Each structure stands twice: as structure tokens, then as C-alpha cells.
Amino acid sequence: MRTPTDDSVFETHLPLQGRRQGKVRDVYDLPPDSNGPRLLLVASDRISAFDVVMPTPIPGKGRLLTSIASGWFELLRKQNLVKDHVLSTELPAISGIDESLRHSLQSRTMTCRAAHVVPIECVARGYLAGSGWAEYQTSGTVCGVKLPPGLQQCDRLPTPIFSPATKAVEGHDENISFERAGEIVGADLMRRLRELTLNIYSIAAQYALERGVILADTKFEFGFALDRNGSTTNELMLVDEVLTPDSSRYWPLANFEPGRDQPSFDKQFLRNWLLKLVQSGSWDKTPPGPEVPSEIVAGTVARYEEALQKLFGK
Ligand SMILES: Nc1ncnc2c1ncn2[C@@H]1O[C@H](COP(=O)(O)OP(=O)(O)OP(=O)(O)O)[C@@H](O)[C@H]1O
Numbered sequence: 101m102r103t104p105t106d107d108s109v110f111e112t113h114l115p116l117q118g119r120r121q122g123k124v125r126d127v128y129d130l131p132p133d134s135n136g137p138r139l140l141l142v143a144s145d146r147i148s149a150f151d152v153v154m155p156t157p158i159p160g161k162g163r164l165l166t167s168i169a170s171g172w173f174e175l176l177r178k179q180n181l182v183k184d185h186v187l188s189t190e191l192p193a194i195s196g197i198d199e200s201l202r203h204s205l206q207s208r209t210m211t212c213r214a215a216h217v218v219p220i221e222c223v224a225r226g227y228l229a230g231s232g233w234a235e236y237q238t239s240g241t242v243c244g245v246k247l248p249p250g251l252q253q254c255d256r257l258p259t260p261i262f263s264p265a266t267k268a269v270e271g272h273d274e275n276i277s278f279e280r281a282g283e284i285v286g287a288d289l290m291r292r293l294r295e296l297t298l299n300i301y302s303i304a305a306q307y308a309l310e311r312g313v314i315l316a317d318t319k320f321e322f323g324f325a326l327d328r329n330g331s332t333t334n335e336l337m338l339v340d341e342v343l344t345p346d347s348s349r350y351w352p353l354a355n356f357e358p359g360r361d362q363p364s365f366d367k368q369f370l371r372n373w374l375l376k377l378v379q380s381g382s383w384d385k386t387p388p389g390p391e392v393p394s395e396i397v398a399g400t401v402a403r404y405e406e407a408l409q410k411l412f413g414k
């Protein structure tokens with residue numbers, strides 16, 4: 101824990117096996133159940149932008165992220181489109197941790213079925229933003245898909261587009277064509293992932309829109325469950341986090357106006373502050389990230405809170 105004065109969690113060192121760290125989550129092995137191996141995903145208060153983890157925690161972000169992802173997992177489960185990896189959002193018994201550590205872990209964990217993760221990020225885009233907007237300006241396409249001329253920044257796309265990316269072990273994920281993704285993991289699997297991604301996106305985007313929120317784009321990860329011997333089965337699951345402000349662009353519908361950048365409920369607020377540093381030459385998007393000032397921390401927390409409130413009324 102980085103800041104002793106509050107209950108924010110920058111990183112964890114739990115007495116569990118197999119600790120590994122993503123940019124935001126700490127992942128541990130839990131003892132297997134009768135179906136197979138399990139993982140504990142701990143959402144820390146780390147925030148990353150441009151694939152660089154900032155040194156400043158965003159207090160409470162891990163809890164907000166876990167609440168949002170759980171809300172979506174619950175909602176999607178009812179749709180019966182695909183299985184998911186969530187077993188529980190209750191903090192499991194972990195021997196050897198004290199009450200204060202237990203308290204700080206509360207509401208930031210997910211016990212999941214371990215998967216062999218498909219090494220392709222499945223992105224659905226319903227609006228012209230980010231790298232999609234950049235590509236459209238130079239070539240009139242988004243992820244190779246030809247679009248009508250004259251679209252403006254943040255315009256709604258005629259139909260949502262599936263755009264796969266590689267899951268880079270180090271550095272930035274890279275957009276790739278659908279064909280290339282098929283070469284890496286198999287064309288049949290990619291067709292299935294494309295259909296699932298677009299179906300989940302359209303259900304989620306509709307749900308969000310009814311609550312005054314535009315889901316501009318989002319990213320899913322899928323994986324195959326492991327069996328008791330740790331071998332890969334053919335049981336496909338939705339894994340990782342889903343539809344959080346870390347993995348999605350969320351815009352308030354009330355302020356939506358194509359032709360400019362949108363105010364957002366996600367990391368864009370932090371990114372915009374960072375971009376000013378880049379423009380002034382004080383940061384070059386490489387680690388270490390700069391300390392984030394308190395007003396940007398507070399503004400970021402407020403945006404994640406608003407997203408949870410609007411989407412799930414919490
Ligand atoms: N059910 C699962 N089985 C195995 N790995 C999983 C499962 N769900 C999520 N993961 C992995 O756990 C990690 C979560 O950490 P985090 O999201 O912080 O990582 P990240 O920085 O996005 O890393 P990566 O670049 O590997 O995606 C990711 O690598 C994700 O692929």
C-alpha cells in the first residue's frame with residue numbers, strides 16, 4: 101500500500117501463489133475447485149494511460165471498477181450469449197492477512213476460473229474516436245473498413261465495427277486486420293469472437309444509452325477454461341474486466357456533439373492533462389509517468405463514480 105493515510109491500494113503482496121501484475125490488476129492463483137484452477141483478480145487503484153502506469157493511486161478506483169464490471173457480468177449472464185469467468189465477488193478466506201489488509205481488499209476482488217486467454221483483444225467501435233478517428237482522417241477507413249466520406253470526429257458509425265488488436269506483452273497493443281487475427285488464432289474462432297463482441301457491444305450500448313451514457317467503444321478478452329489438470333478445454337468464456345471506464349470510452353449523452361472531443365467518464369480526462377505535458381515537452385509518454393496532481397485525481401475518481409451511478413444506480 102502506497103498511501104498509509106487512506107485505504108487506497110497501489111499494489112498488493114498477498115500470501116498466495118503465482119503473483120503477477122498487470123497494469124491495473126494483481127493476479128494470484130487460488131486453490132482449484134472441482135472444475136479446475138481458479139484465480140484471484142485484485143483491482144488496485146493504479147491507473148495507466150498511453151500504456152504507462154502513473155505513480156499516483158486513484159483512491160477507490162479499484163472498487164469502482166470491480167462494481168462496474170460485476171454489474172455488467174451479471175447483466176450479460178442473463179443474456180446467455182457466452183459463459184464468463186466470474187465465480188465470486190466475495191473476498192475469499194486468505195490465511196495470514198490481518199483485518200486492515202482484509203478491509204482494504206474488500207470489494208476489489210474477483211474469484212475467477214483460470215483461462216487460456218486468446219491473445220487477441222476484441223474491440224467493438226460504435227463511434228469515430230481515438231485510433232479509429234486517426235485512421236479515418238488519413239485513409240477514410242477504420243481498421244480497414246471503408247467508411248462514407250465526410251464523417252466528423254466522434255460521429256456515430258453506420259454500423260459498429262469489430263477491430264482486433266494483438267495483446268502486446270510489452271508496450272502498445274497493435275490494431276491488426278481480421279484476416280491477420282484469423283491467421284494467429286484461427287479463422288473460425290475469430291468469426292465467433294467477432295459475433296460475440298458485436299452482440300455484447302450492442303446490448304451494452306443500448307443499456308447505457310437508456311441511462312444517458314454513450315458507450316463509444318470497448319474491448320473484451322476471451323479465453324478457454326482450464327480443466328483440473330490445467331489443460332485447455334474448448335469451453336469459451338468472457339474473461340478479464342468488462343465494460344469498465346478502463347476498457348471503454350463512455351460519453352455523457354447530454355453533452356454529445358460530433359466534431360470535437362467529448363467530455364467523458366473514462367481516462368480521457370487524465371489523458372488530456374497528460375497530453376498538455378507532452379505538448380510542453382515535460383513528458384514523452386514513456387515510463388515513469390508523472391505524479392498526478394490532486395485535482396486530476398479527484399476529477400478522475402468523480403468520473404468513475406458518475407459512470408457507476410448512471411449505469412447501475414449505485
Ligand atoms: N480468467 C482469466 N484467466 C487468465 N488470465 C486472465 C483471466 N482474466 C483476466 N486475465 C488476465 O489478467 C490480467 C489482468 O491484469 P490487467 O488488466 O491489469 O493487465 P493489463 O495490464 O491489461 O495486461 P495485459 O497487457 O496482459 O492485458 C490480464 O493480463 C488478463 O489478460
Ligand SMILES: [Mg+2]
Nearest residue numbers: 122123124340
Ligand atoms: Mg487489462
